[in-house]
Amino acid sequence: MNFYNFFTEEQKKNIHEASLTILEETGMLVKNKEAVEIFKKNGCQVDGQMVRFPRNIVNEKMSSVPPTFTFKAQNPDFDVTLPDSRPVIVTGSSAPNVVDPITGEERRGTSRDIANIAYLINELPGFDVFSISILADEAPPDMRSLYRFYPALKNCKKPVRSNTPTIPDLEKVLDMGYTIAGSKEAYMARPFINHHYCPVISPLTYDVESTESVIHLVRMGLPVYGTIVPNAGMTSPMSLLSTLTLGNAEFLSLCFLMQSVKVGAPVIYAVLSTVADMRAGDYAPGAIETGILQMGHSEMARFYNVPSGGYIGLTNSQLNDVQNGYETAMNTTAALLGGADLFNMGGLLGGLMAFDFAKAVIDNEIAMNLKQLRRGIPYQEKDFCLDLIHKLGPAGNYMDQPHTAKNMRKVTHYPSIGVRGFRSKWEHDGKPCAADQAYALAKKILTQPNKNAFPAELDKKVRDHIPGLPAGDASWYE
Amino acid sequence: MNFYNFFTEEQKKNIHEASLTILEETGMLVKNKEAVEIFKKNGCQVDGQMVRFPRNIVNEKMSSVPPTFTFKAQNPDFDVTLPDSRPVIVTGSSAPNVVDPITGEERRGTSRDIANIAYLINELPGFDVFSISILADEAPPDMRSLYRFYPALKNCKKPVRSNTPTIPDLEKVLDMGYTIAGSKEAYMARPFINHHYCPVISPLTYDVESTESVIHLVRMGLPVYGTIVPNAGMTSPMSLLSTLTLGNAEFLSLCFLMQSVKVGAPVIYAVLSTVADMRAGDYAPGAIETGILQMGHSEMARFYNVPSGGYIGLTNSQLNDVQNGYETAMNTTAALLGGADLFNMGGLLGGLMAFDFAKAVIDNEIAMNLKQLRRGIPYQEKDFCLDLIHKLGPAGNYMDQPHTAKNMRKVTHYPSIGVRGFRSKWEHDGKPCAADQAYALAKKILTQPNKNAFPAELDKKVRDHIPGLPAGDASWYE
16 A cells, blocks of 8 residues: 655655755744754754754754654554554644534533533543544633643543643643542543644744643653644745745754654654635635645655644535535545544534534544554455356346355445435435434434543542532533 | 555456456356347357356456546537546536425426426536436427526536437437538537436446447547446345456446447446445435545546546435535545546435425535645645745734735635634524525526527527427526
């Protein structure tokens, strides 16, 4: 198997060299003081907050980046490793809003919504990682992150991923992790909270807080990676090649930082390059250029032998309409065949603004299709079935063959939403549309109790240890 | 550039050899007498209607298959050649019904609908070839094909493609072609009607009528190709590899026939393999397995150095809903990156049952995205923009740069339907959904007169030559 490539080996080398030139000659603005110190100690040229990276040292740092990244889960059966488990499907993260499933209106998200989303994602087989989809608007200021991670961890046994706005918030979340695991040691042996930040702000800038969190977590040996978000026409040049190269340079600098803190720290090449819709300056992550740029970044990731992917498969649509379908489908399919391993695609509408329960079920269906596509056409001698073809001969009918009955579930993905068959059947069934079917499936799951939530004893222990937690239980809205 | 591959060279060779074994040992049932004679004369073993193909002769026949196929148009600017012009986007063909744009109900198609569809496809830039989407239900029995080809050719200057049920029908259509071209000689120099049949009925059977038409057209040197449609679980084994191999064998036999009639006759590797939904025996061309199998067939087409593609991108949905979007998008994107050149994807709902005007506009949008994806990330040294990146430095803003203004239309595809921007703007605009936008765009086009229809003089000549033609004019329904 090999992936779809845009570039020759020579061209990839040139993109790498151009990236090194950006880091060496233009350099980056580093607002985090500790990061400046780290860059300085590791051979960079530092002038105040401006840091320039000698190309030979960047190359050296890249040599210790490992080829895999593992997301651990509370239940080890759900551990996934990039790239072996590809495609690894993740929800979109940190939207402010949720589409209320009863009123259909957007409103601020709450910890109860997070509990429901966590449960839903736990049950939908297409999803591998739950990145906490929304914020919890009702949380007291000192418990913002606990109001998100508690309902998430309570209701989802798959790897949980998200970010925290500050180090104190991060420490509270880790402390909860230790309590759930039984001890800090037990947690460190299976760190089931997976961390994600945006320390690099395109173009060429490190922030203060996220950079601090990344350094802190890498030092602890905990799983963390960063997403970099160039937007052509706004924060990078209006050129696909240049935007690719700028994002690539920024990724190299982040590897430099992480490898300087800890040699061998796992990374994910997660650069969400987009092209701005310059007619009104709109953010357009649903545009096909997002998929094209992801393919380019994944091709560069293979050049460095690191796993790749991240936010790919977002839609700009505000509805579960046909635009929603083709935007998510085209970009994820393109990224998969271009070699991306990780897909933050699930559940969000309007770019990254609102979680929708039906959209999560739709994206689960797309995810199942992506996994089927990844399997491709399995090649085994026995699957040629030449004897069967010979036996039935011309004009034969395979419908009643034992071979057909035996293999029909293995060969085909049977969708959980969508229609097949004649129009008369569809009319008889009340003319269903896939979005309504998706909503019904979400409701069906969420009106059952979550058998995989924390056992009562564990829940009591966590709640006793951390006063003031919200209920955090999944329950349908009616 | 290289495509996504499932197989090693060794595996492809084995698929080829297994196909030869099917043709040599199982053989095919050939109902068309002339085809039996042709196969016999060219070294096949014939026993009544059963034909077996010696593998060395099949290999020999494949050596004269050319690597390109050209669709010619009335207007030479619209000529397209596979694979150079890939992706070549074509409408889906020969549905019995149309979704009435006023009532929203399905009804039988008419020649007036064909005129409107032809005009719409002429105007939508994503489409390269107009395959006549529906049947004309009101046609007298002896004018069935004329009622389809006349409104199509009158209103669409792009290549027109379709089939005819009988040789007399075919001759009437060609005679109309001669009249439009001015003479038979002029037509033969630019044959703008492109022919398509299904002479092979899986498994392993040649029919009478379509086979006759293919032989007739190849002999005349006119453009014709065949689609082969194995359906795993019904007309081929419930195995992707076996279905691929059976379809491949059938394609090789069709090449054998065509090359035997005329050495060097152009072909398209058009095998629409699907997997039946065995829960109810439903035809499921929207399933992801259709895309997977197309990728496999395109990989085999590269093995033979012939262009590939055909019916890919159909949806089983009866609506322009999210299922419609992700089914068409996933299968066409997968096929493009797997190397398919030709995509009969436009305008049909419910498998292949009904044409819908909004669906054609939606598929035009998907087609434009496919073409953008095909362009990928253009590589030119100047596009690195290292000087611009250096000039703006960290935290620069590219929005007001002349480079951005200069390149924004070149770099990005601006969609004709779909929404971008904030939810508040979408609400202010009346909460549009993409399907409604698509319908509105179709209506906008079709309420304008078709400036590219036959000039009055030519139209009079055609109508004088062929009495009884329908009006064939595009006109909106209200």
